[in-house]
Amino acid sequence: MNQAERLDRTFAALTDPTRRAILARLERADASVSELAKPHAIKLPAIMKHLGILDDAGLITRSKTGRTVTVRLSPKPMREAMEWLRRYERFWNTSLDRLTAYAEAKETQARRSDK
Amino acid sequence: MNQAERLDRTFAALTDPTRRAILARLERADASVSELAKPHAIKLPAIMKHLGILDDAGLITRSKTGRTVTVRLSPKPMREAMEWLRRYERFWNTSLDRLTAYAEAKETQARRSDK
DNA sequence: CGAATACTTCGCCATGTAGTGAAGTATCTG
């Protein structure tokens, strides 16, 4: 799986509020499938699908002991996602005036080189 | 729109590689719709949908001058997304954490079996 | 053994996303 695909799956996994809640819960401590399901109003099969998506994205690992499955956080892919976002830091730290000035300069430049 | 919805839309917008490429392009300079479309193998209507999704997520703004539309980056929602991810930094940075220790053990194990 | 527990899988439906070709609306340009 390449970088683009990993980012696809990671961001996709993070789009759902139930999945973000599951990750936030796992940040505190490992949990079983039924413990993860308890706070949510949805049925187990839906939770299973969410766990499948989180697993595919590499954000959790699962291990079975007896009949209970322990889910653990494995947040490395989130780091990659965050590093992708970090590129835009300068935009949200720069004042709007400077940003607009920069944009307008670029636009003028672009028009000139077009002709 | 509340925080959860904004995160939903932001992460959803970032799942698609075409949209991430568009954002990366806009990071360098503002662009028209057709300029944004040029490097991609898909047709204009598909680009329009991507722009609609980026717009709904608040990641771009569009302004029409004559018949050309200038697209600008508006990355504030990305900051919120990044701040959500920052919570997990300790997991990928703290070597004393038991989960990280577990992950590293797994990795060492994997490397050993790779050789 | 039989029942309860903890998941897991199955089949189904509704909705959203990603793409297409075709047609429509403005706005320049010759």
Place this chain on the structure above:
DNA sequence: CAGATACTTCACTACATGGCGAAGTATTCG
């Protein structure tokens, strides 16, 4: 005015996601 340019919208197909109830598989308890 006619045609090219720059989008925009429409109608449609295909597939993934998110949910359900029902049924299945192990494991543990009484």
